[in-house]
Amino acid sequence: MMKDKIVTADEAIALIRDGDSVSCSGFVGIGTPEELIAALERRYFETQEPRDLTLVFAAAPGDGKERGLNRLAHEGLIKRAVGGHWGLVPKLAKLATDNLIQAYNLPLGTISHLYRDAAAHRAGSLTKVGLGTFVDPRNGGGKINARTSADLVRVMEIDGEEWLFYKAFPINVALIRGTTADPAGNITMEREALLLDAQAAAMAARNANGLVIAQVERIAASGSLDARSVVVPGVLVDCVVLAPQSAHPQTYGTSYNAAFSAEIRVPIDKIAAPVLDERKLIARRCAFELPLGGIINLGIGVPEVLGAVAAEERVLDHLTLTAEPGVIGGMPQGGLNFGAAVNTQALLHQNQQFDFYDGGGLDLACLGMAEVDRHGNVNVSRFGPRLAGAGGFINISQNARRLVFAGTFMNRGLKVAIEDGKPRIVKEGQTRKFVPAVEQVTFSGALAAVKGQSVLYVTERCVFRLTADGLQLTEVAPGIDVERDILTHMGFRPIIHDVAVMDARIYQARPMGLAGALLDLRLTDRLSYDAERNILFANFEGMAIRCADDIDSVRRVFSSLCSKVGRKLALIVNYDGFQLDESLTDVYFDMVAELQAKHYTTATRYTTSAFMRMKLGASLPSRNAAAHIFETHSEASAFLHRRPHAVVKAAA
Structure with a gap:
């Protein structure tokens, strides 16, 4: 039995x-x-x-x-x-x-x-996670005190590369x-x-x-x-x-929420927008780094606000937010609900999530920061007698393709007001966050610089970027004095060259219009103009047109670039893997024909998809737009070079 x-x-x-x-x-x-x-x-x-x-x-x-x-x-x-x-x-x-x-x-x-x-x-477990941090046995091996003597971590070299081996027990x-x-x-x-x-x-x-x-x-x-x-x-x-039930709440913050367990989905647009304080200012600047279509991890603290900002700006549908304990998609929660999410796409086991993270699956991670030094090292784990611990921070920060650290410029007691579209420091924080040397290295700036990892450090008043030579001041908020409000409160002098003004939209009360800005930035990254040959290359590979805003973005970006060129140009477009919502077909090709008549001497397009070649070939001629459609880039380029007058005439 x-x-x-x-x-x-x-x-x-x-x-x-x-x-x-x-x-x-x-x-x-x-x-x-x-x-x-x-x-x-x-x-x-x-x-x-x-x-x-x-x-x-x-x-x-x-x-x-x-x-x-x-x-x-x-x-x-x-x-x-x-x-x-x-x-x-x-x-x-x-x-x-x-x-x-x-x-x-x-x-x-x-x-x-x-x-x-x-x-x-x-x-x-054999991994590179922890190299260069306090977990590296050359920096303590993760031991918290003098009483702890046994080694759980050791360095191993395999084919000339360093790895960390964590002993199982x-x-x-x-x-x-x-x-x-x-x-x-x-x-x-x-x-x-x-x-x-x-x-x-x-x-x-x-x-x-x-x-x-x-x-x-x-x-x-x-x-x-x-x-x-x-x-x-x-x-x-x-x-x-x-x-x-008293010993079995769903979270410490919520007895039970059916959305946390994916029993229901909730309307994201009904979630209240966060108040415009220093945390939201930081989250808004971080939001400009969001890769549309990308997979993102949000850490605890200020990064929690980024999800709410993305919801307010109506860009959540363009992102896949994740949380380290296994959440894929939806909107991660904060506070004592941290780790849960609403409207999730999937739940993984925690170890599977870290397989994905450790393997470089994250396009961007936004994490908190407690201490930062001139080398870009970050400490979030140990502060004298206070032990916070690393959590998933080391796994995430070492392996995300791009990294944004988010936090206030000063610790303890900072108060910021927004006046006339500018931040004003009402009360300065009591302790420095940017120090000569962090107490414990939870993130190694030196290791990230060697790997060429893109790293930003975002505060309410300025932004730093990690370079091979250390931290560089790259942006300052409007109305902020660099010497008085920044350098005076730092334990080191950062690299300073050309410093830009932070986007004014961050400091306005109304939504920033982030969706349009990100769509335009994403599309701009797909364009390359060869001024010598007067040819514009557009890489639409894998791009999706899902709504009218996407089409408007294509029109804005192409019109802006072509207007700056100041003359008609030749165009080559890669349509491999391109996706177009069927309901938008007429509007999209009307826009393409409009741009072609106004800005191009000739246009060639290529894709390995026979269906897309057929669609392009059928849709463009009906709009009096020449349809030169090919299977490969080399065929499209060869056609263009067989018509040199198209380029020479434009360049004349």
Whole structure:
């Protein structure tokens, strides 16, 4: 007969032994098994057992005060802790910084991957994540205090390249959370906002002959669960604990929101726009870096506001926002709801998300910054006795194609007012953010400069860019005095050459019209003008025309460039992979014919798509626009060169 695995929290926790290595799921309050954690604390208070546990967590399961792993911050109960983010478990962090327990801070994504390594009995995880940061063994190896001596990270050279090897360690107990369980221990997560690493951690404990305890909010009859909905199969689970609703909120900020679990979609245009304060000013400047059609990660803090700005500016449909615990698409949330999102396209397991991130899947990441030095190094993880931890910051910042750090120019107490379209510093912050040397390197500016990574540092009053020689001041807000408002408050002098004025639209009360600006910028990047031959090359490969605004953008950008040239020119367009909404066909080709009659001596177009060649060939002649359509670039160019008068006449 099938074993009934449903027990009380106390019965399950009684199975944990002295010295066990206990992993605990949770991202802030999402997926945090509060009932199990409380039972473990209760048992320790009543019996002084178990003792000397090793606690493993990727993202800090805590609220920054009393809940989550803060409950387990007791000498004797915990001997060692390995965590990705510590900022929301300050009581546990204090044990670490007071040198009372052995403690490590490793990248969140790497800990997620170590669960899989432990499950498969692999030696560990080999990655470049952490090179040049405090996790690099040459800079401390992620050890938090003097009491911590064992090396979990080492440098390896493979084919002349440096890598970091993170040693795997056994997981004896996995504390996880789901929505529904049956008596056999099969776990579904239909009401959870995230999947996290529940499956990988359970597998790691099971394959170490350990113990898996799952907290759920409801019990289903045997055989009634859809096999495709089961996230953690019963063969991995030893005990199921039914928790009261008070110990099973969806997040620490929200008891339950059906949009967080994708039960419903919500109208984004009904979400209130953020107030125009210094945080929104920074987010607005960051918004000009958004790559339309790109995949983006938003970190905690000021970057959270960027999602709301994108929604207000009606550009969310052109972006795919993501959050590190596994969210793809939609609008990520902030505060104690951080990690959840509404209107998501998909949810990945956390370790899968970091596979994607580590492999360079992000077109842009916008992250916070607490300290920055002249070399572009950033610290978000350690400030004297305060241990914040890196979380997923190292994975994300090292591997995103483009990177924007966002934060106020000064810390503590800064107040900014907007007057006549300019920022005014009402009250200056009390501590510097731009310092001679950061206390801990969470992001290596030197490593990013060598790789040629594009990095900006955006504040409410100025913007810096990372160069091979260090930080360069590139933009200043209108009305801001460089010497008085910037250099006086820095611990070093940045490189200063030509400094531009930040876009005035950032400091206006109404929306910025960002959609049009980004569409134009995206299209401008696709154009290349050869003045010597008077030929304009347009790369429409993979471009999509989805709405009338897209067509208006094409008209504006082409008209602007051709007007600057001042004479008619020859055009070559790559239409490979081009997508045109059927309802916009007539409007689009009317615009193309208009531009051709006004600005081009001749135009050739090419695409490997027979369908698109047919469409172009049918649509242009009917509008009295010559249709020279080819399959390859070389054929299109050859045709142009067979008609030299088209170019020479224009250049004459």
